[in-house]
Amino acid sequence: MRIGEIAALVGVTSRTVRHYHHIGLLPEPARQANGYRSYTVRDAVLLARIRRLTEIGLSLDEVRDVLADDAGRELAEVLGELDADLARQEREIHGRRQVLAALLAAPPSSDGPLSPALAALLEHAPATGSPAAAKDREHLALLDAAGDEAGAAVFAALRPLAEDPAVLGLYERLDELEGARVDDPRIAPLAAELVAAVPDEVLAVFPAGEPSATGFGRVLLDDYPPAQREVVRRVMEGLAGRVRGREGA
Amino acid sequence: MRIGEIAALVGVTSRTVRHYHHIGLLPEPARQANGYRSYTVRDAVLLARIRRLTEIGLSLDEVRDVLADDAGRELAEVLGELDADLARQEREIHGRRQVLAALLAAPPSSDGPLSPALAALLEHAPATGSPAAAKDREHLALLDAAGDEAGAAVFAALRPLAEDPAVLGLYERLDELEGARVDDPRIAPLAAELVAAVPDEVLAVFPAGEPSATGFGRVLLDDYPPAQREVVRRVMEGLAGRVRGREGA
DNA sequence: CTTGACCTTGTCGCGACGTCAACGTTTCTA
DNA sequence: TAGAAACGTTGACGTCGCGACAAGGTCAAG
Numbered sequence: 001m002r003i004g005e006i007a008a009l010v011g012v013t014s015r016t017v018r019h020y021h022h023i024g025l026l027p028e029p030a031r032q033a034n035g036y037r038s039y040t041v042r043d044a045v046l047l048a049r050i051r052r053l054t055e056i057g058l059s060l061d062e063v064r065d066v067l068a069d070d071a072g073r074e075l076a077e078v079l080g081e082l083d084a085d086l087a088r089q090e091r092e093i094h095g096r097r098q099v100l101a102a103l104l105a106a107p108p109s110s111d112g113p114l115s116p117a118l119a120a121l122l123e124h125a126p127a128t129g130s131p132a133a134a135k136d137r138e139h140l141a142l143l144d145a146a147g148d149e150a151g152a153a154v155f156a157a158l159r160p161l162a163e164d165p166a167v168l169g170l171y172e173r174l175d176e177l178e179g180a181r182v183d184d185p186r187i188a189p190l191a192a193e194l195v196a197a198v199p200d201e202v203l204a205v206f207p208a209g210e211p212s213a214t215g216f217g218r219v220l221l222d223d224y225p226p227a228q229r230e231v232v233r234r235v236m237e238g239l240a241g242r243v244r245g246r247e248g249a
Numbered sequence: 250m251r252i253g254e255i256a257a258l259v260g261v262t263s264r265t266v267r268h269y270h271h272i273g274l275l276p277e278p279a280r281q282a283n284g285y286r287s288y289t290v291r292d293a294v295l296l297a298r299i300r301r302l303t304e305i306g307l308s309l310d311e312v313r314d315v316l317a318d319d320a321g322r323e324l325a326e327v328l329g330e331l332d333a334d335l336a337r338q339e340r341e342i343h344g345r346r347q348v349l350a351a352l353l354a355a356p357p358s359s360d361g362p363l364s365p366a367l368a369a370l371l372e373h374a375p376a377t378g379s380p381a382a383a384k385d386r387e388h389l390a391l392l393d394a395a396g397d398e399a400g401a402a403v404f405a406a407l408r409p410l411a412e413d414p415a416v417l418g419l420y421e422r423l424d425e426l427e428g429a430r431v432d433d434p435r436i437a438p439l440a441a442e443l444v445a446a447v448p449d450e451v452l453a454v455f456p457a458g459e460p461s462a463t464g465f466g467r468v469l470l471d472d473y474p475p476a477q478r479e480v481v482r483r484v485m486e487g488l489a490g491r492v493r494g495r496e497g498a
Numbered sequence: 499c500t501t502g503a504c505c506t507t508g509t510c511g512c513g514a515c516g517t518c519a520a521c522g523t524t525t526c527t528a
Numbered sequence: 529t530a531g532a533a534a535c536g537t538t539g540a541c542g543t544c545g546c547g548a549c550a551a552g553g554t555c556a557a558g
């Protein structure tokens with residue numbers, strides 16, 4: 001039997017057979033005068049056993065182990081592990097499919113797929129052309145993707161803010177500061193109102209640590225032009241003050 | 250933000266971020282004076298979107314496509330394909346687990362895992378020390394692994410033979426011919442009895458073509474010493490004759 | 499000053515083959 | 529009988545998403 005014949009007989013490709021030779025899984029058979037490999041039925045039986053084992057899902061290394069000590073003991077052991085592994089994969093795929101189903105059910109977003117919690121929040125927020133609001137959405141999406149488990153609670157706590165029409169006015173006032181200078185008189189009152197607008201529930205679930213500890217706060221500030229940056233800086237300071245007051249009380 | 254910070258923020262490794270730069274998925278940010286990469290919030294947002302997409306199960310190429318035309322249209326399309334793919338994988342894993350369960354329930358075999366049909370056949374065959382019987386089992390296992398869909402029918406048709414105690418005697422007579430010469434007088438009667446022993450049902454489901462067409466018949470013959478080979482050759486001839494007779498009638 | 503934690507570029511490794519190159523052999527067909 | 533098609537041979541690179549390592553440079557703290 002030549003390599004193509006044994007491969008077709010067992011149901012693999014010639015390349016696969018040669019690969020098994022290369023890694024020593026299947027012994028090299030005798031050669032004919034022309035250099036062609038010459039296979040016997042015993043080779044086919046062995047190759048068939050290998051194929052059965054790989055079809056089940058064993059790696060070639062595992063197949064080698066199983067074939068090495070040909071008692072059924074090791075086989076049962078490996079098969080047990082394999083089943084556990086497959087069960088894990090099955091659960092994982094099932095979970096991902098559920099995430100997918102949620103994504104497909106939700107309206108498409110220009111920010112890519114979002115967690116259900118954040119999607120619910122943004123859906124209730126009115127559409128606006130405010131650049132500052134868009135920036136905020138990006139920052140929320142970042143928090144969402146950061147895998148922070150507190151994210152869902154934060155989003156839920158922000159719901160009333162999203163539905164509050166007064167917030168739109170605050171965003172517009174922030175937008176107006178885009179090209180302003182850092183000593184603009186509108187900065188202080190806006191910051192104060194923003195700090196006041198954040199409900200206690202959000203502070204309660206927000207991570208208490210200094211945001212600049214991770215560098216995130218600093219970089220977040222760099223994301224704004226000077227006057228807006230000053231507003232955000234004051235808001236962060238003000239919120240930190242409220243958190244300290246909460247903890248001290 | 251330096252690379253370690255953005256990576257920790259989004260929840261990937263620095264190596265992953267560099268990999269995305271390398272393949273052009275994430276643009277290289279500006280450098281600090283010391284050569285360190287300097288990331289902005291926009292980079293983090295983009296990286297977070299990439300991470301969300303890969304977590305769902307998209308390949309990096311697919312992520313690139315989705316990010317390229319940033320409408321939600323393409324995303325929904327890719328997600329649909331992905332869900333179909335995951336559904337396929339889920340079915341496949343489930344099927345393999347069922348095969349595994351059947352294998353673990355069956356008694357361990359020295360020939361490796363077998364299809365349920367063949368396992369049932371061999372379980373009903375009496376244990377014997379006959380080398381010829383062992384060889385037959387190997388050939389059946391080969392047929393089993395060859396993925397021949399007719400295999401199950403053949404195995405079912407062979408059940409009466411496996412339970413027939415008279416077959417044991419035939420195997421023993423074949424064993425006795427191991428070192429015999431091709432002109433041994435015991436060859437002809439044994440071959441005749443073997444041909445007669447094969448029930449019509451087996452012939453009916455057996456592939457009608459010449460077995461040597463695939464080279465399998467020839468190699469199968471080479472698997473036996475001369476006298477036994479002569480017996481098998483005559484049996485194959487005799488069976489072929491019966492098939493022709495059946496077709497001619 | 500040293501130590502340790504970060505950063506840089508570049509390379510190899512993984513798993514199970516697919517695919518191509520460049521060539522020789524066999525077999526079918528005109 | 530010639531030529532084409534279909535086999536066979538060895539060898540090497542590509543896949544996918546990084547992990548791990550080498551061999552350094554940079555920076556903050558003890």
